[in-house]
Amino acid sequence: MQNPFKDLNQKDSDCVVEKVFAAQVDLLYDQLPIAVIGSLAVVSCVAFMLAGLVSSTMLIVWYFVFIVVTLVRCWLLMRYRHEQKRDYQYWVGIYTVSAFLGGCLVGVMPIIATDAPIETQSFVLFVIAGLCAGGLSTHASMVKVFTAFLIPATVAPGIWFFYQNDQYHLVSGMVLLLFALLMVRSCRNYADTLENALKLQFSNEILNTHLAEARDAAETAYEAKSVFLSSMSHELRTPMSAILGFAQLVEDEDDSLNKEQSEYMSQIRKAGWHLLDLINGILDFAKQEADKMEIFPTHVRLGDAVDECVKIVSPIAKQSGITLKDNASSCDVEVVVDYMRMKQVILNLLSNGIKYNRDGGSVTLESPEIRDGFCYLAITDTGIGLTPQQMSDIFLPFNRVAGHDSKIEGTGIGLNITSNLLELMGGRIGVESKEGEGSTFWVEVPLAEQPKK
Ligand code: ADP
Secondary structure: OOOOOOOOHHHHHHHHHHHHHHHHOOOOHHHHHHHHHHHHHHHHHHHHHHHOOOHHHHHHHHHHHHHHHHHHHHHHHHHHHHOOOHHHHHHHHHHHHHHHHHHHHHHOOHHHHHHHHHHHHHHHHHHHHHHHHHHHHOOOOOHHHHHHHHHHHHHHHHHHOOOOOOOOHHHHHHHHHHHHHHHHHHHHHHHHHHHHHHHHHHHHHHHHHHHHHHHHHHHHHHHHHHHHHHHHHHHHHHHHHHHHHHHHHHHHHHOOOOHHHHHHHHHHHHHHHHHHHHHHHHHHHHHHHHHOOOOOEEEEHHHHHHHHHHHHHHHHHHHHOEEEEEEEOOOEEEEOOHHHHHHHHHHHHHHHHHHHOOOEEEEEOOOEEEEEEEEEEEEEEEEOOOOOOHHHOOOOOOOOOEEEEOOOOOOOOOOOOHHHHHHHHEEEEEEEEEOOEEEEEEEEEEEEEOOOO
């Protein structure tokens, strides 16, 4: 059987034990109205049946005591329901005493019926069995309470029967005692199953509370991290822009620099741009994580965005010995995208095509195609390519393909941001590639309007 306490510490286990006990007592009192009404109806029938057959004084006293006990049980139930802070041990004690008294009153029935005909005595035995079975369903959440009812209700008349010295009573007594044993066994099984189910339920509740607390704490920490990252990125960007601006100024306008110094300045500027790139990537990523990435879609001529990007990357391609073929900037298709973000997407794909290429390779911007309300733009390179496994991993944040030249500058977040940007703009990205032969990265963005047929 599953151990309900396996994931709990001592304090939580104690708490579960307390809750289970309280639930068991609640169940007892919840069942009390049924027990009271049922036994009142049955005992009244028995009293009616025995009237005239047995000593009326005994019958009246017995029935009167039964009514008093019943009223006391009703009063206890009302008090229990009204009590706010319950001492459950006390209430179990009281219940056990009332169950014992109820059992005694049931147990004396055969003694009162001794003078009645044998059929009536058999009926009384049948009634005792019925009341015990009913008691099993109402008292079974606690074995000791049921036993407190069962022993006087069956063992007492059983012993009385043995002393009657005739076959009918002897057999009846044995049957009654056997029945009592079976009842205790059933009650134990039921109570154990119930207790275990309650333990599991309360353990799960506590674990769920801990889980929710841990999730809240993690969310708060995550949010704080995103806010910190985004504000830090802002702080870093401002001085970086100044460093870059002044490095460019010195490089362009300071004629007193010798060749070596000019080279140093150029290195400072390149490293600065790389750093700024990183900072921008982190800023975008932080915004993305905090769900604060904003998109302002407008009608854009895709060719214009492509043209600007081609102009930016052409010098880099030339420097890297890569041929850039542009079949897309002449395209007149209008799409609905955020212009700056669309440029960021194209630039990322073009610069990756150049970075992850081979000497003398090429990057081609294919002529855009129109497909089902979307414009499809593909960028093909003749570079190092990707395996199927690598293709599924490269869109994850900070994922750089192991085995690709680690000297190639990059952070591994470009494609993740690109794919998220496209999703925000209602588009998507995909890749087809063959290791060693090259890759085609394609994007689809929504068309401004359906082309006229
Ligand atoms: P970065 O280029 O800054 O590392 P990206 O997110 O843009 O980050 O790319 C993730 C990884 O995907 C890269 O590190 C590279 O290994 C692989 N990759 C991207 N584009 C290409 C490409 N055109 N050809 C081969 N591998 C690529």
